[in-house]
Amino acid sequence: MRDRLIFAGQLGFTLLVAAFLVVPVLLSISAGITVNYFRGIQSGVTLQWVAQVWGLYKGEIGLSFLIAFATLAVTLVVGVPAAYGLHVRGGRLSRVIEEIITLPLAIPGLAIALALLLTYGGFGGFRQSWLFILVGHTVFTMPFMVRSVMAVFASVDIKTLDEGAASLGASPWTRFCNVIVPNALPGILAGSLMVITLSLGEFNLTWMLHTPLTKTLPVGLADSYASMRLEVASAYTLIFFIMIVPLLVAMQMFADKGEKQ
Amino acid sequence: MAGTARPRRRLCNCYLMPTQCLPATGAPTSAMSHRSFIWICLLPLVLVTVAFFVLPMAQLVAVGADGPRGAGAYLAILTEPRYRATLINTVLLATATTIATLMIATIAGLFLQRHRFPGRAVLIAMLTFPLAFPGVVVGFLIILLAGRQGLIGAITLALAGEKIVFAYSIFGLFLGYLYFSIPRVILTIMAAVQKLDRGLEEAARSLGASPWAVQRDVVLPALVPAFVASGAIAFATAMGAFGTAFTLATNIDVLPMLIYTEFTLAANFAISAALSIGLGVIAWAILALARSMTGGTVAAAG
Amino acid sequence: MNAITGHGAAVHIIDCGKTFPDGTQALAPASLDIIAGETLVLLGPSGCGKTTMLRIIAGLETPDAGGRILFDDTDVTAIPIEQRHVGMVFQSYALFPNMTVAENIGYGLKIRGVGKADRAARIAEMVALTNIGGLENRRIDQLSGGQRQRVALARAVAVRPRVLLLDEPLTALDASLRDRLRSELNRLLRSLGITAIYVTHDQAEAMELGDRIVVMRKGAIAQIGTPRDVYFQPQNRFVAEFVGAANIVEGPIAQGRLSLPGGWLALSDAADAAAAVAMIRPETIGLVAEGGASLCGTVESVSFIGDRQRVIVTGAASKPLTIDAPNGINVEIGQRVGLSVASAAVRVLPKED
Numbered sequence: 001m002r003d004r005l006i007f008a009g010q011l012g013f014t015l016l017v018a019a020f021l022v023v024p025v026l027l028s029i030s031a032g033i034t035v036n037y038f039r040g041i042q043s044g045v046t047l048q049w050v051a052q053v054w055g056l057y058k059g060e061i062g063l064s065f066l067i068a069f070a071t072l073a074v075t076l077v078v079g080v081p082a083a084y085g086l087h088v089r090g091g092r093l094s095r096v097i098e099e100i101i102t103l104p105l106a107i108p109g110l111a112i113a114l115a116l117l118l119t120y121g122g123f124g125g126f127r128q129s130w131l132f133i134l135v136g137h138t139v140f141t142m143p144f145m146v147r148s149v150m151a152v153f154a155s156v157d158i159k160t161l162d163e164g165a166a167s168l169g170a171s172p173w174t175r176f177c178n179v180i181v182p183n184a185l186p187g188i189l190a191g192s193l194m195v196i197t198l199s200l201g202e203f204n205l206t207w208m209l210h211t212p213l214t215k216t217l218p219v220g221l222a223d224s225y226a227s228m229r230l231e232v233a234s235a236y237t238l239i240f241f242i243m244i245v246p247l248l249v250a251m252q253m254f255a256d257k258g259e260k261q
Numbered sequence: 262m263a264g265t266a267r268p269r270r271r272l273c274n275c276y277l278m279p280t281q282c283l284p285a286t287g288a289p290t291s292a293m294s295h296r297s298f299i300w301i302c303l304l305p306l307v308l309v310t311v312a313f314f315v316l317p318m319a320q321l322v323a324v325g326a327d328g329p330r331g332a333g334a335y336l337a338i339l340t341e342p343r344y345r346a347t348l349i350n351t352v353l354l355a356t357a358t359t360i361a362t363l364m365i366a367t368i369a370g371l372f373l374q375r376h377r378f379p380g381r382a383v384l385i386a387m388l389t390f391p392l393a394f395p396g397v398v399v400g401f402l403i404i405l406l407a408g409r410q411g412l413i414g415a416i417t418l419a420l421a422g423e424k425i426v427f428a429y430s431i432f433g434l435f436l437g438y439l440y441f442s443i444p445r446v447i448l449t450i451m452a453a454v455q456k457l458d459r460g461l462e463e464a465a466r467s468l469g470a471s472p473w474a475v476q477r478d479v480v481l482p483a484l485v486p487a488f489v490a491s492g493a494i495a496f497a498t499a500m501g502a503f504g505t506a507f508t509l510a511t512n513i514d515v516l517p518m519l520i521y522t523e524f525t526l527a528a529n530f531a532i533s534a535a536l537s538i539g540l541g542v543i544a545w546a547i548l549a550l551a552r553s554m555t556g557g558t559v560a561a562a563g
Numbered sequence: 564m565n566a567i568t569g570h571g572a573a574v575h576i577i578d579c580g581k582t583f584p585d586g587t588q589a590l591a592p593a594s595l596d597i598i599a600g601e602t603l604v605l606l607g608p609s610g611c612g613k614t615t616m617l618r619i620i621a622g623l624e625t626p627d628a629g630g631r632i633l634f635d636d637t638d639v640t641a642i643p644i645e646q647r648h649v650g651m652v653f654q655s656y657a658l659f660p661n662m663t664v665a666e667n668i669g670y671g672l673k674i675r676g677v678g679k680a681d682r683a684a685r686i687a688e689m690v691a692l693t694n695i696g697g698l699e700n701r702r703i704d705q706l707s708g709g710q711r712q713r714v715a716l717a718r719a720v721a722v723r724p725r726v727l728l729l730d731e732p733l734t735a736l737d738a739s740l741r742d743r744l745r746s747e748l749n750r751l752l753r754s755l756g757i758t759a760i761y762v763t764h765d766q767a768e769a770m771e772l773g774d775r776i777v778v779m780r781k782g783a784i785a786q787i788g789t790p791r792d793v794y795f796q797p798q799n800r801f802v803a804e805f806v807g808a809a810n811i812v813e814g815p816i817a818q819g820r821l822s823l824p825g826g827w828l829a830l831s832d833a834a835d836a837a838a839a840v841a842m843i844r845p846e847t848i849g850l851v852a853e854g855g856a857s858l859c860g861t862v863e864s865v866s867f868i869g870d871r872q873r874v875i876v877t878g879a880a881s882k883p884l885t886i887d888a889p890n891g892i893n894v895e896i897g898q899r900v901g902l903s904v905a906s907a908a909v910r911v912l913p914k915e916d
Contacts, residue, residue: 006472010372017369018387021440024402025391027412031405038410078305085302097303101310106545107318108501110517111537114524115317118324118534139314146306157655163623164657166644168671168722172298178670182661201395203504208524218504222397225508230410237401248390294643 025241031234049235053224057236060220061243067130067216068199071137075145075195078138080188083149084180088159098150102143109204112139117208130214136205141198145191152187190254197247201240217243321534328531337532338539344519348539351516354431355499358438362446362495363488365439370450371480385451392444396437396504403437403509404428429510437505442495449494453487454480486555493551497544516540571758572634572725573599574620579630581615589615591783592630599635602752602759604773606766608805612782613762614730620760621728622647634725650724654731656715658703664714665690665699671722689717692751709740716748720755727752727759733768745771766806770794778802795844800912803842808887810843811912812880821909825879826858831906840912845887847908850874850894856901860884862894876900 032050036043054061086094104112116136121127152158158180165175181188203218210219217240224233326332338344373385391399407413408428417425427433457480465475503517510518516536524533573596580592590612597603605613618624620632622644631640639647650671658667665686672682690696693713698706706714712732719727732748733741749772752759763769769776770790778785778793778801786798797803800811812823816836820827833839853859860879865872867890874886874894879902886902894900 007376010368010376011378014369014372014384014388017365017443018384021391021443022387023412024406024440027405028402074309078309081302082306085299085306089299089303097307097310100315101306103545104314106497106548107541108503108517108537108544110501110503110520111321111541112314112317114520114534114537115321116313118530119317119320135313138309142306142309156660157657160653160655160657161659163644164651164653164659165670166295166623167621167649167651167728168718169645169648169674170670171645172295174674176298176302179659179661183659185661197393201393201398203395203397203507204502207503207507208521218395218397221395221401222504222508225397225401225404230405233401234405237398240398244393245390248393251393252386252389 028234028237029241031231032238033235034231037230037234049231050238052232053236053239056232057217057220057224060215061217061239063130063214064200064217067134067137068196070134071141071199072192072195074134074138075142076188076192079142079145079191080149080181080184081176083146083153083184083187084158084176086146087150087153088162098146101146104140105143109136109140109202110208112136113205113208116205128211128213133206133209133214133216136209137199137202140202140205141195144194144198145188148191148194149184149187152184156183158183186254190251193247193251193254197244197251200244200247322538324530325535325538326531328529328535330531334531334535335539338536344536347514347516347519350431350514351500354435354438354515355496358435358442358499359492359496361435361439362442363492366443366446366450366491367481367484367488370447371454373447374451374454388447389444391440392448394441396441396502396506397508398504399437399440400505400508402440403433403505407433407436429513431513433509434506434513434515437509438495438499438502441502441505442498446491446495449491450484450487453484457483489551490555493547497547500544500547501540571600571756573597574726574758574760575631575633576616576620577631577633579616579619579626579632581612581619581624582627589782590619592627593784595777595784595787597758597760598774599758600756601774602761602772604761604763604769604776605779606763606769606773606776606806607779607785608764610781611779613764613777613779615782616779617728617730617760617762620726621649621651647726648722648724649726649728650719650722651728652712652715652719652730652732654734656711656735658706658711658714658718660703662703663699664695664701664703664706667703667714668718668721670718675722685721689721692720693717694747708736709744712736712744716751720751720757725758727755727757729759729761731763732761733765734763748772769806776806778805780805795908796910797842798913800840800842800915803910803912808845808885810845810848810880810884811840811882812843812884813838813840814880815839816911821911823858823880825860825902826856828858828904828909829906830909830911833911840914842910842912843884843904843908845873845885846871847904848884848886849903850886850888850892851901851903853899853901856903858902858904859899860902862896862898862900864896865894876902 030041031037033045033047034041034043035046035048086098113136116132116139120132120135126132161179161183162175165179166172170178201218202216203222206216206219207222210216215223221233221236221240224236228236325334328334330337338348369388373381373388394402405411406428407426409426411426411428414424414426417423428436461479461483462475465479470478501517503521506513506515506518507521517540520533520536520540523529523536575597576593576595578592578594579590580588581590582588593616595616605616607613615624619626619630622632622639622642626632626640631638633639634647644651659670662670668689669682669686672685677685686699690699693716695710695713695717698710698714703711703714712735715732733744736744745768752772761768761772763772773790775787776790776793777787780801786793786802788796793802793806797806797809803809803811812821812828814822814824816822816830816833816839818835819830819833821830821833821839821841828841828843830841858879860876863875863877863883865874870890871887872890872892874888875883876886877883884902888894
């Protein structure tokens with residue numbers, strides 16, 4: 001009997017917490033498809049707000065995807081070989097490098113954005129292009145890619161596999177292509193999902209780095225929250241959810257799979 | 262009786278080697294050593310990091326000391342009453358967020374990991390899916406919950422005839438940070454609970470400990486590393502979070518908002534640089550401390 | 564290297580030492596010549612430097628300045644492993660999880676640009692040789708430990724290496740499988756006629772597989788010799804005790820006799836000494852009647868271990884002697900027995916500090 005009560009109490013509490021997280025999302029979704037949120041759902045269901053958002057903000061949404069995939073490309077090309085180098089080389093220097101590239105996880109995005117602005121703000125062409133935002137996103141997401149790949153390296157004993165391939169005559173570059181990358185694939189995929197998700201949702205850095213011509217999806221969101229009616233802001237949030245939730249689900253599935261192994 | 266070498270049989274090699282021996286090296290052109298290959302792997306990362314992180318951060322430090330106050334700008338965060346009040350405000354808010362998140366996540370995490378019931382997977386999914394919502398979106402969700410057109414306002418209006426609105430106050434920001442932190446802390450604690458040795462609890466019970474005593478003496482102490490790690494993340498994140506504060510508000514005095522207004526509105530580069538460095542050092546120090554205490558890797562979330 | 568002698572190379576290790584960056588010396592400078600086609604076993608406890616020696620030969624570690632490695636007459640010291648044309652079997656096998664069994668075996672051939680048809684033929688040959696027929700298309704994680712071991716061997720041998728290097732290849736397996744694979748490996752190494760260098764800490768493996776054994780201790784070579792040499796003629800106490808079971812006895816030598824507390828032992832050829840140390844293998848001591856025996860003692864325990872019985876006798880030497888006796892002999896605890904040892908079976912060891 002007492003166990004039952006404890007169970008019911010804990011379940012009730014957990015449901016309450018879940019409601020705190022889920023109810024606002026449901027409110028936002030319903031507001032985004034309601035004709036008039038103030039009058040409630042009986043005023044009718046509509047996609048006009050979604051269409052309006054698409055019309056107003058498709059540039060921002062497009063740019064966000066461009067930046068997200070460009071960030072992914074840079075973190076893959078730079079991060080995957082570096083993860084291999086750091087893992088195989090080991091030693092103090094590697095630890096120092098790893099520590100430094102991980103710092104952007106601890107330092108608030110605002111500080112990094114200020115630092116970039118104060119250093120490169122004077123380079124007009126660069127400052128005004130989307131590449132400036134790309135740089136910020138790269139600095140911020142790089143540690144996720146590098147660490148995700150390094151975690152896999154540590155679990156499959158990549159160093160011995162590398163030596164095995166070398167003993168069979170493969171040159172460093174051949175080994176990297178035939179053995180290192182294929183065996184790092186789970187980490188590369190997990191890191192890629194993470195990079196895309198973080199880049200699409202990044203606001204702290206981006207708000208400081210953007211210009212009127214280089215607005216991203218979250219910058220547009222903040223814009224709409226400040227200046228648009230609630231239904232439009234909600235419809236925009238709804239679009240963001242539709243984009244980000246599949247990525248989150250994929251990431252969660254990955255984590256579960258990794259745990260089972 | 263010793264020293265006789267045993268006969269060595271050597272079977273016909275032709276069975277095993279029908280073709281000529283293979284060349285000793287596959288590609289003699291690839292004379293690059295493994296060492297230099299590793300450096301080539303590391304070089305792009307080092308270049309990118311130095312150019313776009315190390316140099317800018319150094320510049321930030323330099324700018325912070327380059328204003329009318331000189332290096333004294335770094336002390337302003339403590340000496341100037343307005344900045345000091347903001348700092349204290351921010352630390353208190355982050356502390357409150359951390360404690361509340363840990364309590365909520367521990368109760369929910371222990372419950373979810375220790376019981377199997379229909380709908381459990383859905384409940385876990387509901388508690389963890391907001392993991393990567395950016396701060397701005399969280400701010401908007403708090404507005405929908407407790408803002409002028411919010412659900413709580415509507416309910417209190419209907420029940421008590423008075424509309425309660427607190428999204429734009431510091432309590433709204435607290436709720437926002439809570440919303441942001443709960444998913445990742447629950448995940449950490451659930452993982453830690455899963456690794457707990459159930460034998461310890463059974464041993465405590467065999468010694469006569471009540472369920473409460475088992476929780477207090479065995480389970481909670483074993484979860485301390487997870488509390489430290491996830492608590493540090495929640496704290497550092499709450500210190501530096503900008504998106505939520507930006508969406509909610511206009512008038513909440515927290516460090517990130519102060520930096521933002523000093524930079525964009527007052528164009529006070531030196532002070533905003535010095536304050537950012539201060540904020541960065543606090544966040545980094547908390548995480549480094551937690552890491553040295555737990556031996557694990559701890560990182561804040563955007 | 565030519566088709567008639569197979570393709571095994573002689574390996575010359577000249578003054579190769581290894582000091583790690585933190586200052587620890589894993590291997591004192593050592594020289595060693597390995598004859599083309601022989602199986603040489605590096606034997607020793609963990610941390611004795613045997614794996615470091617193997618990795619230097621492989622090209623995975625560079626020796627300290629002054630050290631050189633020659634394959635036949637070619638100096639390969641500066642050549643990276645991928646161009647040394649060795650075959651290597653790793654303790655963890657290092658099979659590529661992203662490739663099938665056949666792809667693993669064929670990888671070295673693919674790297675060398677061997678055509679698809681030739682490759683398939685060679686893979687089939689290796690599969691037959693190592694008895695892994697039917698597993699060609701399996702993934703590595705679908706294999707048992709023993710199967711993995713065979714695939715690792717097939718992969719290393721497929722490229723017809725000049726030197727085959729094996730780093731504790733059986734250690735990861737359980738005992739019964741280890742025994743079976745050991746004799747299979749023996750058959751294979753003999754039939755290949757390849758130069759093989761085999762690292763192990765297991766003296767039974769070393770005895771069965773080695774043409775010669777190099778016993779190593781604390782980064783230095785303790786003895787080099789055939790298995791029989793090392794077993795019957797150990798050059799020091801460490802080798803005597805590490806390779807097989809040994810009774811170590813101490814006493815003065817005079818007139819060709821070693822005096823012990825329970826009597827004396829005849830020696831075949833030994834100078835007089837005030838304090839000498841000698842080794843006797845347990846199976847070389849015979850149990851005889853007390854009367855007329857030069858050495859006597861009391862049976863302390865008898866344990867039956869299947870093919871023989873192990874008898875512990877006290878009083879004969881300063882420490883209890885272990886004797887492996889045939890099951891037919893009937894002794895009881897507390898019984899006085901005589902011990903007979905052939906003079907050739909008593910090995911006087913050189914004095915150590």
